[in-house]
Amino acid sequence: MEKVLEVKHLKKYFPVKGLFFTKGWVKAVDDISFEIYKGETFGLVGESGCGKTTTGRTILRLIEPTAGEILFEGKNVMELKGDELKWFRRKAQIMFQDPYSSLNPRQTVFEIIMEPVRFHGIEVDDPEEFVVNLLKSVGLNEMHLYRYPHEFSGGQRQRIALARIMALKPEFIVLDEPTSALDVSVQANILNTLKDLQEKHGFTYLFISHDLGVVKYMSHRMGVMYLGKLVEVGPADKIFENPLHPYTQMLLSAIPVPDPEMAKELKAKRKIVRGEPPSPINPPAGCRFHPRCPFAKDVCRKEEPPMVEVEKDHHVACWLYAKS
Amino acid sequence: MPEPILQVRNLTVHFYTYAGIVKAIERVSFDVYRGETFALVGETGCGKSVTSRALTQLIESPGRIVEGEVLYHKEDGTVVDLLKLNEEQIREIRGNEIAYIFQDPHASLDPLYTVGYQIGEAMEVHGKVESIKEGIKKAVDILRSVLIPDPENRVKNYPHELSGGMKQRVVIGIGIANNPKILIADEPTTALDVTVQAQILDLINQLKEKYKATVILITHNLGVVAETADRVAVMYAGKIVEIGSVEQIFKNPLHPYTKGLLKAVPNPMTKIERLEAIPGTVPNLITPPSGCRFHPRCPFATEVCKRKVPELKEMEDGHFVACHLY
Amino acid sequence: MADLKKFLIRRILTFIPTIVGVTIIVFLIAYVIPADPAKAWAGGEKASPEAVERIKERYHLNEPWYDQYWFLIKGLATNTLIDPRTSNPVFDDIKDRFPVTFQLAIIAFTFTILIGIPLGLISALKRNTWIDTLVRIFALIGVSTPVFWLGYLLLFVFFVKFRITNLAGVPPAPPVQITHIPIIDSLLTGNFTLFKQHLARFWLPGFVLGFMGTGVLARFVRNSFLEALSGDYIQFLKAKGVPKLRMYRHALKNALVPIVTVLGLQFGGLLAGTPITETVFALPGMGRYAILSIQNLDFPAVVAITFIYAIIYVTANLVVDILYAVIDPRVRY
């Protein structure tokens, strides 16, 4: 299968400022590697502060990484300049979590969608018709053309954002919690639209979310992040059926399922959920999960576990599965 | 027959805003039984939060409680209408017999006072302790009971020195400080991560058992409802559309909205080919749809739905629905 | 408390670049002086070329800019910068006038606080009533009234018509000096006659100077207090069953942080108003001195005065920062 995106040893540290010098570093993303294949949805899950959003933005070069390589269709994103960078900006897009701040409140829908089109020099015969067609493809219509964002509901705004992205005919879209600010009934709508568009245009998605149910529904493959580290990567089905990393297991057992019987069952065999994620400023040594891990051994406290392939395509970074 | 602790009748709250009168909740009625966990579920703006706050007159201007009764059955058997109490009387009930936990623990605590002070204050204002100083001493025990490690030192912490989960534990601590009869938890875990959410929900359950309290849980998360609630009321656009036990609601949902909602949530434990979305959007409550407020989005809507407001009907034991289909 | 100390040191350190910058601006002001003042200082048009040359020599006016800067800094630091008009070191001249200005500012500040804060609180508690509207209009009139106009108006009423204040001279400083601010010293040493004299001389100019800030402060207190009252934690306090007064106390403490900032800024504003007030009320303070120096092209004095004002301003900001840290535990980080 063709790789659209390859992330190699990506690191992003944010400085913690002291008076004159940097006091320390927030290791938001610390040496993660994964790839995304054409036409698939790669889900990235984790709790707040685990670095999933930073990963998404760094891939698009909205934040400069501290170290590592990002290859987009074989080209090193960090080295792109001029026209090539412009090409990348067109081919790789992002959809944000908060529909209330992702649209400029002073622009009409028409301007919001046409601005990138004009900037990228895409030839359009009739701009109005072009925008109306886009709006229709995401479930809006020509009535909305000259309205301002504040006249729309959250779900509609996400559709406008989607239309803006579609206008550039991208290949790869980072979806950064696109539905977490929306109600469930609206969420289902947006998720279905995203799936339909992927089928029709062959988009590749990086789907970032903290909602395991949504990730399961959307993703073909997925990665689980904890404190800046990728702890488990594999096909979504396999991870849900057979979570390997103790953190993944804990996460899965903590989700409340919308089914009382199943909930009772799960609750009975729920692993004890312990503690809260520590601060990423001074993450624990060794395996970062060890202070909360029920299976922690000596080696976990000292050395970082390597990523190993336990079954086909299913990788995990845990000393339970690796040989030291 | 379970014994009611709270009976809400025809509770109506309007907000007099710039754009017009927002009919936030309209003639909401339900009973809460002693010792149960009663969940109010619904989407943003359906009025669940307003309902919970209206119970103790916690409605700020421009909102106003237009009509209704909230009958509170005290331990000693007397019944009072909470909406008829004056400011001082209701103040004595709030935080004492009926306590709240709000959604956002960051915003709920005053940033300029230590957590010990804030817990102590809650006890002091209800005369449970002589002074706040004494309250701070007792706060140590409370922090311990909400499973905060090292409570002796934590009482001296300011809110910003605690993590989100810890803050919510403090908020819960304030809630249970006076051993309330009813604990109203308004989206207590929405601002928290999944793993922390599980801990907080467990904690609320434990405390409920320990103090024999009744819990009213307000949430939009059906998973949380399935896991913790005994009975559920589903709200849509300011009205209750369905009430029943948690099994009845999840296994045999009657209202088209409840059905749609359940099908729209992806369950991570099952394989779903395609989610079913509810078409349309939530109506604005200034000019709500006539008749049944759900009719513009309802696949089964008929003429009568547009005209007549459906009343709650008991379909099976304790299972009420407000829909013209039945 | 260790936190507080660390915070303070950090804060003081960050003021160093500001002070350095202030000297640079002061220097720039001095540096753009045209060559003519030398002539003026030497005695006007009739001055002999030798005398002018001597003055230029003495004030390094012929040297390159860095030499001039160094001369200026050294002069300020060691108080060897000589005022050509009075032939005194500039800070010596200022030392006599500083207490007058400072005393004026303090009295004005007291007026501002004593009137502004209660007015703001009343306005907030009676939100959207006629009292609120009145305070709002009062605030707008306050910022729109020229200080000199109000000064003359009140002079007309209190001095010309009723003679309730006096305008002549300045009462002496008490024999025992502690703070070197006469009105405070006389209060501290129990010299009430002198205190009364100072008050009689200074209350009207103080009021005029403080008037502008009063309304602004009232409005600001109102808005901050209302903002604090709308916080979620106030709702939670209400849900806790906390009585109203206690709720207000919480809100007030939270509102204090922005109020303190504005007070710091207002103290700076008061200082800026002193030249006009001192001119109207014939007070021999720094502001008046600055105007006279300017009229006489007496630049060493101008430089020194500007510098002093800037130092006071920076110090006021520092005090604000300290108060912040005392009120708000979050600031110490």
Added chain:
Amino acid sequence: MQEEYKKSILDKLADKIVYGLGSFISLFKKGWKEKNKSKMEEWRLMLYALNRSPPALIGLFLVILFILVGIFGPRLAHWRYNFFPMLYTKSYDKIILAPPGSKFVLDYYNNTVITFPLGSDHYGRDLLSLILSGARTSFVISIIVISLGVPLGILLGLIAGYYGGKVDELIMRITDMFLAFPALILAIALSAVLPERIQNFISTHEAVQKFVLWLFALDVREAGNLGRLLAVILAMIIVWWPAYARITRGSTLTEKEKLYIEAARAIGLPARTIMFKHILPNIIGPILVYITLDFGGVILMEAGLSFLGLGATPPIADWGRIVYDGAQYFPKAWWLVFYPGLVVMLVALGWNLLGDGLRDILDPKTRRSIEFKVKKSKKEGEANA
């Protein structure tokens, strides 16, 4: 919803203004009116809100009056500012200070009688004429200071806020230094050292000199005084920008965090476009309010400076200067202090009232509450009736 309002004459005027403007723009940009319905509706609502706020309307009235007098004042004045009449009482005693409302004989020889509605100054000039001419001075100065100082501050604030890091550090340190001086003190110091150089510049550039004289409606004779006048302007520009740099930086920092800015970056838009097309329009509201309030501020400060003897020198008509010169005759010639001061206050009050009203109108939250209040009061009125 708005149609429920009972429209006042002012509201109807507002409708006409907005639609007229829409049609006007549509003449040049086809279809503008149709495409900007939402925008025009918002304008209309803002004007409605303005109509509901009597203080803002009074402010607007005062400001319009000030602008008109600022433009036409020198023409409206009965006497030129540099006309120094010889005044005599009916008994032909020479007089210097004429009290308000008094009549005097203008010339010993040709018996013309002259009335001083507001009195005269010590040169015998008519105070009313001076005040009218002085409006031009205040008006031009405030416009120059605002239109040069404010954009500079906004630009620096935008750059500091958007780029952050070292650029931000540098700009803000400089801003802090300027803010460390009380504005008036710095302005005093600057207006003391600047005149000479400006005067040199002015005398060597005739076109500039002509233009400035035209701006202030002055005669060529006053060319020698321009240096001091312009020095005050320059001094005020120098003290005015830092506050705007700081405000703009603050709002830019908040606005920059919003996702639509990140979306613009993800599209690849250059920094310039993002700053001016995306950030600036979204933060301009509060800045506009500040600008309005600051027109009053500039006028007050200018009056203050000339009250201290800086800036405009006689015979140039300047409100502060009249007070400065008249103060030596206080309290006898009270009108020389009272009227110019009153005018300064009224103008400053006008701008402040307008600015304060604009703050409510530009903030959608309060604006809507104003609209609602209108409707509620109407309803209650009906209920009572």
